[in-house]
Amino acid sequence: MKAAIYIRVSTDMQAEEGFSVEGQRQKLASYAQSQDWIIFDEYIDDGYSAKDLERPEMQRLLKNMEEKKFDVVLVYKLDRLTRSVGDLHKLLKTFDKYGVKFRSSTEIFETTTAMGRFFITLVGAMAEWERGTISERVRFGVEQMVREGKRPGGIIPYGYTQDEELVQEEAEIIREARRLYHTGLGYMSVAFQLNSRGLLRRGREWTAATVEYTLENPYYAGIIRLGSKTSDGTYVNSKRDERVNCIYGKGSHKPIFTTEEYEETKDLMKRRATGGYSKNKIYWFSGVLRCGRCGAAMFGRLTTKRSKKSGEVVRTQYYICSNKHANKSCSMPTFRQVHIEHLVNEYIKNIIKADSSMIESEMKSLTTKQIDVEDSVQLAKKELAKVLKRKENWQFMFVEGLISKEDIRKRIKNEEEIEQELRRKIAESKNNISGLPRLKTLMSYEESWQIANDEERKEIVFTTFEKITVNTNLTNVKGVKNKFFDAYIDEIKFN
Template identity: 50%
Template sequence: MIAHPGFSFEPLTEHTFGRIDMRAALYIRVSTDEQAREGFSIDAQKRKLLAYAESQDWEVVSVLIDDGYSAKDLNRPAMQELLHKVRNKEIDVVVVFKLDRLTRSVRDLYTLLDEFSRHDVGFRSTQEQFDTTTTMGRAMLGILGIFAQWERETIAERVRIGMEQKVRQGKRHGGKYPYGYDRNGNLIQEEAEVIRRVRELYMKENLSFLKIAERLNQEGKFRRGYEWTRNTVALTLENPYYAGIIRFGSKMKNGKYPQRKRDLRVDVIDVPGDHEAIWTVEEYEEHLRLMRMRSEGNHSRKLDYLFSGLLRCGRCGSTMFGRLTTKRSLRNGEIVRNPYYMCSRRRDSKTCDMPMFRQKHVEHLIMKYIESIRLDRSKIELKQDQTELDRKIRRVNNDLNRIRERRKRWQYMFVNDLISEIELRRHLDEEKEQEEKLLRELQELENQKKEEFVYPAKLLEVIDVWDQIGNQEKRELLLTIFDEITLHTNETNIKGVKNRFFPAWVTVRYK
């Protein structure tokens, strides 16, 4: 038995390779750059695997094909279906043409072998002739897997060097062009205007990412048919490509590329591109500095006042505005100033005797109000019907399921020689393109669902997240839920007592 951290293999039961009526699943994989190579085509692998199964007197119950997928991980449609069949004991043996058709990752290899072993499923490779029923067979398989991973990492390193060289020459290193450009990299003026509008709302109107998304959606300026979200606004503002800069960055320790703040999280290369820019470099650096300042919470005093623009005096109906207390020093030497709110009529004409409220007091009153609703659910109009967003998500998931079923039918037709390999690849390419489009749509909808609040039903979540989010997120949350918060108290002359609040309550009006 070979040792490997986190994995163990139990011997397969005696019947696994001792039967002639074994149910075999043939797994075929072809990556994009291998499709034209002799011996690696789908048709070539299918012929050899069918012949091998016939020589063993095995019954072929399933032929699973991943066309155009890399072996770097297990996130492949046919691979996931194979694992489903293994776990449901629908097959007795998995057969591949070569080991690297299954995976090029040592960790994934051991994961798969462990999964096969736990469900009493054997594994055969027609080229390497390894048998997982013996210790030596598993040891040799592991050694070969190490070389397969080494080959993949070597290829990945060469690709990365090639991409880096392209970037240093001012060329894009691949992938789709961002919103604002067509597939040939030409600027789309209509979309460029929307991108300029994003920056205008952020810089001139001082709106948050969420508020910008809401404004653009209200104006009907959608993002190629999709609604804007907080994330897409932030990613747009952070994208250096719009400033004529091509950026290439390394991966994080988890093997993924960072979406936000890439230049702060990994090493990057920035070079001027030869494409038409939407912003100047100076404009990009200007709003990027502001984004960083805001994320650190020290860009202006406006964020100190969580309830600015929301509070009303319960006595005279006037607005209440925020102020900061005079500076005071803590024992550790830190200088602090605490926000409080004052009736504007009291300030301007002293015709209102409403006392001032510390911000901590207002927060306490809001939490107390929400907690009272939590204890009395009858105060909330709970929505039982599915929202339009839920219906869209359900529709996309149904469409994805239909694609998976169609993919199985195409593979079945190919295995039974009802269609050619060229026809199979054309159908699978079409399904893959549609699947990727639906997955992007699903991600957008799920992002919207995370950001979207159903009022007042979602009000109860405020208590749960309040202490876990920063001031900017708190203010965005309040502005999204409340249209107006009115403060009430019967007190007039208040003497401040440390860590104590005077009797008061709030009434609210929702958006």
């Protein structure tokens, strides 16, 4: 008979318990030899939980089973195969379907009778119960720590040392991020402002995601929270993929924001996310548009007229030179916003048309680089998942009294250092592919512009352009409905 050996190790600690890959391999090879079985292949899932069957080697084993490449599946213990009763039933049915036997080297199972099936199902149920009990104990211990205001582990947020001491310089940058957001800028625009002024996050650039995370994080208001809050007041635990109540506790660290300031920011984030936000976002080009005659800034204003035919109120956005508005010292006519939009889009189209060959080369280079970076990110994420699992097990051992308080501190600190380094690698890798070449950015500009809302268009302009200078040879413009007067872009400076 041909045997398929299946080996699973979920954590490094199992090596100490006799469940190491090599330990299982030797014992299973000896067992197969004692039965005069030929080992067809070894299927090893290193660092995977038995909560489901989504494991690479398990999937390969099932595929080879369909191809009838072996006659029996051999494991060290049943819980190496699965800890879920539902998955166990699926596997037993699959074994029957393809005429494959199942054998555990340390347990006596036979699946040809109803009693034998009942017994193996009972053992599987006990394994699932054990996994659930361990998970509940760990979660209970962690939640209790949070309620008592103690951090259950994890990386200390930017702005604090590993001892939770406030870093004053970093706290000022965080306060500045909040101030910029409250002026009406979006996450991307806040990130750009901070980066352009050299206010980096310990040498790394801000992104829209890190700005949003910082403003939403209650830790900066002196609150410890277990999980990331969702719209329904719960959080999703990614390790167990389940929705549980969000747990809060008052921390002992020095806050950067008051509770009132934090709630004010959260309220603003909610209003902006649901669309109930400021009308000043309708002026897409404010802040970057300049007059081509006098060099002054052009700002937006809104005209309101009632249609003679329908009676509906029609609002139109215009831009006017600030010198013309202030003292009539400039003769630049006003521009409708749609006119500026048209001029900018045409300008960009001309750049793309002139540099099409260069764009193709840039895109090929970027695609190759992006594949390499994504591979390294996936590898780092797998390593990170192992670290998080190890931390959970150390916490369980501490709750069970298997290791001392001093010992868990050392182990958790070591795991956190590894975790921080992995997260740094992931962030750096993503930054490497986020800084797209300018030409590719311009290629996607028109597509992004068409699907963006007012707020997003404002951010696209702010992050793409430093200055847009518009000009015309005309002075007195007599507007023709739905038509543009002769005008052009003098200059565009890109960020």
